[in-house]
């Protein structure tokens with residue numbers, strides 16, 4: 001094959017995808033997509049490929065039929081719900097080599113029949129949806145809330161969410177684990193907290209090597225979580241680039257490698273007042289390195305704005321699996337989670353008690 005040709009622009013055969021479990025304490029498990037049909041569309045501008053797939057998904061022994069979109073970045077697969085590792089095309093038939101990447105090839109006749117495809121920002125559909133209807137799957141949306149502030153909806157797969165909760169649970173029970181911190185004036189925060197990498201003390205507003213309660217060093221951030229955060233930043237960059245071709249996404253949302261993670265667990269009365277995250281190193285703040293926030297469990301309203309006034313703050317709903325990034329111009333945004341959600345929100349989202357939030361930062 002001529003090396004200047006992209007190997008595959010589209011295909012109509014069957015192929016299989018293996019997605020490695022990205023982290024967790026157990027031995028690496030695999031989720032397999034079997035008998036998938038689809039095509040790869042390479043978007044050179046975005047340095048990413050979109051895969052449009054339909055097939056049987058094997059998730060934890062359960063076989064379900066789904067169709068969905070997934071992505072991979074050239075040379076760095078992002079892929080299926082962010083965990084696609086390898087695309088094994090050995091079983092596929094009818095590879096089409098094309099000179100032009102724009103060239104379209106026919107879909108298999110059954111492809112895309114059952115449901116509408118969603119493009120633009122809605123680049124993924126979860127293969128792990130809990131939806132009763134097999135073909136109605138969750139649509140992932142990406143949104144720029146303000147310059148430097150990006151929301152990746154339903155970004156973390158259910159499998160990954162389970163891993164994160166289990167990981168936090170077991171780390172939380174060990175040294176440097178969950179505790180209920182207090183402020184200087186003796187008031188307690190309305191949440192349980194655990195820090196990974198370095199400890200943040202709400203009383204001193206400082207980072208330290210040890211936990212104030214048991215004097216232990218906090219657990220390390222699991223590698224899979226660090227990779228997930230770095231990948232989310234890259235995905236946010238793709239969105240920023242898509243939004244405006246003229247900008248360098250790094251200028252809008254700088255990259256970072258997290259070495260701190262603050263894990264908050266909010267139970268029914270949990271809340272966090274409007275605040276800025278400004279205790280990281282001077283260099284980190286100067287570079288406006290982003291905070292990357294993962295939400296798991298109950299939905300919550302997230303307030304954000306330029307000041308402490310709750311009335312002036314904007315609101316966005318954070319749901320399980322959402323990733324919110326704020327850096328660059330939005331690094332010092334005031335933000336918080338109010339204590340109780342409005343009734344319609346509860347009614348429409350099934351809001352219940354218990355929400356885990358992990359914010360990653362680079363000191």
Ligand SMILES: O=C(O)CCC(=O)C(=O)O
Pocket residue numbers: 262264272277293295302318335336337357359
């Ligand atoms: O729970 C959230 O969404 C926000 C958490 C937060 O702002 C923090 O831990 O600093």
Ligand SMILES: [Fe+2]
Pocket residue numbers: 275276277335359
């Ligand atoms: Fe914060």
